[in-house]
Amino acid sequence: MLSSQERRHADWARHLLLLGGLLALMREAVCQDLRERVEAAGVRCMAEVEGGASGPAFVGCIDREVDVGHHNRQYFEFIRNFSCAQDDLGTPPERRTVVTVPVGYDACEAAAAVPSKPGGGGDVQSPHQDFDYLPGVLPAGNDIVQEADMDVQQAAQRCTELADCKGFTYQSKSPFESKATMFFKSSAYGYRPDPKWHTMLRKKDETCTVRDPGVVEEMRSFHVDIIREEPLVAMVRGFATAAECDELVAAGGAWEGMSRAYTSSGGFSQERRSYSSNIYPPLNDPQDGITRLTALMFAVTRNLTGYVVYPQGQEPVNAVLYKIIGDEYRPHCDGDCAGSEHQPGERIATSILYCRAAEKGGQTSFTESALKVVPAEGDMLLFAYRYPDGKMTRAEAEHSGCPLRAGKKWIATQWYREGVSELWNWEAANQQSRF
Ligand SMILES: *[C@@H]1O[C@H](CO)[C@@H](O)[C@H](O)[C@H]1NC(C)=O
Numbered sequence: 001m002l003s004s005q006e007r008r009h010a011d012w013a014r015h016l017l018l019l020g021g022l023l024a025l026m027r028e029a030v031c032q033d034l035r036e037r038v039e040a041a042g043v044r045c046m047a048e049v050e051g052g053a054s055g056p057a058f059v060g061c062i063d064r065e066v067d068v069g070h071h072n073r074q075y076f077e078f079i080r081n082f083s084c085a086q087d088d089l090g091t092p093p094e095r096r097t098v099v100t101v102p103v104g105y106d107a108c109e110a111a112a113a114v115p116s117k118p119g120g121g122g123d124v125q126s127p128h129q130d131f132d133y134l135p136g137v138l139p140a141g142n143d144i145v146q147e148a149d150m151d152v153q154q155a156a157q158r159c160t161e162l163a164d165c166k167g168f169t170y171q172s173k174s175p176f177e178s179k180a181t182m183f184f185k186s187s188a189y190g191y192r193p194d195p196k197w198h199t200m201l202r203k204k205d206e207t208c209t210v211r212d213p214g215v216v217e218e219m220r221s222f223h224v225d226i227i228r229e230e231p232l233v234a235m236v237r238g239f240a241t242a243a244e245c246d247e248l249v250a251a252g253g254a255w256e257g258m259s260r261a262y263t264s265s266g267g268f269s270q271e272r273r274s275y276s277s278n279i280y281p282p283l284n285d286p287q288d289g290i291t292r293l294t295a296l297m298f299a300v301t302r303n304l305t306g307y308v309v310y311p312q313g314q315e316p317v318n319a320v321l322y323k324i325i326g327d328e329y330r331p332h333c334d335g336d337c338a339g340s341e342h343q344p345g346e347r348i349a350t351s352i353l354y355c356r357a358a359e360k361g362g363q364t365s366f367t368e369s370a371l372k373v374v375p376a377e378g379d380m381l382l383f384a385y386r387y388p389d390g391k392m393t394r395a396e397a398e399h400s401g402c403p404l405r406a407g408k409k410w411i412a413t414q415w416y417r418e419g420v421s422e423l424w425n426w427e428a429a430n431q432q433s434r435f
């Protein structure tokens, strides 16, 4: 038997549950109602505006029809979902242009444009003219030999005598005065900042091959749709040939082997349903097809954005496969999108090369103004998210991959960072900034 007090508590609990359930139902109903209103408005508006179910005019029309007081995330996602479900041609460009850029990877061009010293604090004077000093560590691996109780001058001497010595790394309080155990390395790969470690890297003695002025450079021209001027959203039509795409897709590995990428972070829903793998362009081989294609992405991006971006020190090309109906990437930003001051080495632009396009769905949309691009195979989307005044964008750069409705979609994403170099690469930059 329950006491009367226990009965009262049980009654209360039942009432609270009921109330909670009712509130949830009401929320659901309000939400359902808003979705239905957005969808109904969507049908009317897409008949009315140029560009079908996309673009600022379309959002403006829905705003008027639905008459919502405030724009929350859910409202924009209803619009996005509606827009994704339509098979129109996407947002018409504000203007069209042609860019012409040189083909080929020129390591020297980058070396001249980007300082090789770390962006975040490498102002220590090197104690040896043949070596650069870096505040950090070269990780385990690539060891030639290690020597205990040696000072920096002795170690520099030793390194120049060793075949293949690219530099040495050591742990000590002060970078130059004390003796330490020196680890001599055959590669500078993997350098990262570390307050307890120091690295001396041999300066490269290779001289850059200057382009012969008598030789006509190979150039390529592309038609570009400028869909939004600032922050830039541009579609480079026919960026890659079928052969170039085939080579890239092959480099991304077997589709069965690509790993499922579910990502969830930040304050709001950022879901990702797709498969991905990384492609590392062999920058030591300028004739390699993937090196050349990557270099071309950077050349086009430099031209369209004016950003000082080069292949060295960048993140690998990220291959992403959408293969099951419903695979999508919900609205998200690739870099900072809180309007902060840009940090050196932080992501500032993204390009997406569509090598296999979906038969239906799989478009890329921008949440805030419902811009939508419908790719053909070989097209490359480029969007930038740093303003000329050095501030990062806000929601203007938020974008999504629409759900796949038929076929498969395979894209190669390249993120662009300004200020990274072979020595101070994206991993080093990541330790100092947010993206
Ligand atoms: C939008 O569509 C996705 C599926 O693609 C769904 O999970 C999500 O809940 C929808 N968003 C809203 C606000 O209904």
Ligand SMILES: *[C@@H]1O[C@H](CO)[C@@H](O)[C@H](O)[C@H]1NC(C)=O
Pocket: 098, 099, 100, 101, 302, 303, 304, 306
């Ligand atoms: C971009 O390309 C166009 C056309 O080829 C050229 O006129 C322009 O100077 C280039 N801009 C930059 C910043 O390289």
